[in-house]
Amino acid sequence: MAIRYELLKTCHQTGARLGRLHTPHGIVETPAFMPVGTLATVKAMSPEELEEMDAQIILSNTYHLFLRPGHEVVAAAGGLHRFMHWNRPILTDSGGFQVFSLSKLRHITEDGVTFRSHISGEPLFIGPEKAMEIQNALGSDIIMAFDECAPYPAEREYVETSLERTTRWAERCLKAHKRPDEQALFGIVQGGVYRDLRERSARSLTALDFPGYAIGGLSVGEPKEIMYDVLEYTVPLLPDTKPRYLMGVGSPDALVEGAVRGIDMFDCVLPTRIARNGTTMTSRGRLVVRNAKYARDFSPLDPACDCYTCRNYTRAYIRHLIKSDEILGLRLTTYHNLYFLLRLMENVRQAIREDRLRNFRDEFFAQYYGQNS
Numbered sequence: 505m506a507i508r509y510e511l512l513k514t515c516h517q518t519g520a521r522l523g524r525l526h527t528p529h530g531i532v533e534t535p536a537f538m539p540v541g542t543l544a545t546v547k548a549m550s551p552e553e554l555e556e557m558d559a560q561i562i563l564s565n566t567y568h569l570f571l572r573p574g575h576e577v578v579a580a581a582g583g584l585h586r587f588m589h590w591n592r593p594i595l596t597d598s599g600g601f602q603v604f605s606l607s608k609l610r611h612i613t614e615d616g617v618t619f620r621s622h623i624s625g626e627p628l629f630i631g632p633e634k635a636m637e638i639q640n641a642l643g644s645d646i647i648m649a650f651d652e653c654a655p656y657p658a659e660r661e662y663v664e665t666s667l668e669r670t671t672r673w674a675e676r677c678l679k680a681h682k683r684p685d686e687q688a689l690f691g692i693v694q695g696g697v698y699r700d701l702r703e704r705s706a707r708s709l710t711a712l713d714f715p716g717y718a719i720g721g722l723s724v725g726e727p728k729e730i731m732y733d734v735l736e737y738t739v740p741l742l743p744d745t746k747p748r749y750l751m752g753v754g755s756p757d758a759l760v761e762g763a764v765r766g767i768d769m770f771d772c773v774l775p776t777r778i779a780r781n782g783t784t785m786t787s788r789g790r791l792v793v794r795n796a797k798y799a800r801d802f803s804p805l806d807p808a809c810d811c812y813t814c815r816n817y818t819r820a821y822i823r824h825l826i827k828s829d830e831i832l833g834l835r836l837t838t839y840h841n842l843y844f845l846l847r848l849m850e851n852v853r854q855a856i857r858e859d860r861l862r863n864f865r866d867e868f869f870a871q872y873y874g875q876n877s
């Protein structure tokens with residue numbers, strides 16, 4: 505078995521679970537947030553800095569690495585872990601979502617997706633077999649089935665046709681996957697915001713007995729309340745002995761609300777992306793450090809944070825760096841944002857251990873969103 509999920513405890517206040525995901529490159533305490541390292545690097549962070557902040561697992565992308573430098577190059581380096589000098593677990597996404605969000609002139613058929621590279625414009629193709637070939641070459645610990653993430657909003661008929669094809673693609677992935685003992689293949693539940701379609705997708709995929717399941721097709725512009733509703737009726741359809749991964753999520757509130765609803769793994773570009781324009785997450789909400797009011801503010805980004813950035817630098821200095829487009833600026837804000845979300849997940853795990861996740865959520869939201877939610 506490539507991975508083993510150990511369910512340690514279920515919070516008595518909520519449906520949240522405390523777990524341990526055993527992988528060939530180490531153990532992941534769940535619920536866990538996965539920093540996104542799309543091009544084989546978590547932008548602006550070194551692997552040592554990621555270890556220092558206790559990032560347990562990171563995500564990388566099939567689509568991007570297929571285009572550049574090419575999965576054959578990564579395989580020649582001995583795989584993604586060796587190539588990027590990261591010895592902890594890696595999850596790779598399968599490319600479906602990225603093709604739709606990045607490339608032009610794409611065309612879906614039963615075989616897969618033809619598209620033009622967003623870098624060179626050359627015509628390319630990815631389908632289930634190609635997505636398995638690339639991820640097998642990358643050597644990530646967890647690989648994702650090739651799927652279509654239906655847009656939001658989308659007609660029920662479109663979502664239904666899409667999920668049926670995604671299920672057929674999932675079967676082809678299971679057949680094409682060459683290294684099931686070393687790399688765990690997760691199925692991805694689709695079905696948009698339609699309850700009966702979500703149930704159909706979940707039932708078809710759980711019948712194929714994947715080692716883990718992702719919930720896809722969310723965090724694509726739908727209101728958060730709708731996302732939470734979809735989780736309420738989809739998560740219970742997934743086996744509680746397997747890990748559940750909510751793709752593309754998310755903001756602090758969505759991470760906590762997702763954990764409350766039984767999600768074990770999350771990924772999102774938010775902390776790294778907003779850091780690059782000087783937006784930071786603090787225990788009292790977002791702080792846009794480039795704002796003029798911080799020009800002479802010599803306090804840390806977050807007085808309640810003990811990260812490298814908050815122990816050594818001030819808002820005024822970081823504002824100066826960001827305004828000056830200095831590389832250290834986005835390094836310091838990235839370090840802090842990732843540290844903030846990783847600590848948030850650590851606090852969520854502790855709250856589950858103590859059966860008080862609902863209280864933790866209310867206290868955290870009151871501070872972060874400044875109102876009693």
Ligand SMILES: CNc1nc2cc3c(=O)[nH]c(N)nc3c(CCN)c2[nH]1
Nearest residue numbers: 598600601653720721722723751752
């Ligand atoms: C930002 N929101 C978001 N929604 C996603 C849905 C899928 C999804 O439905 N399928 C796949 N394969 N990836 C998704 C991703 C990329 C996760 N890194 C999503 N990201």
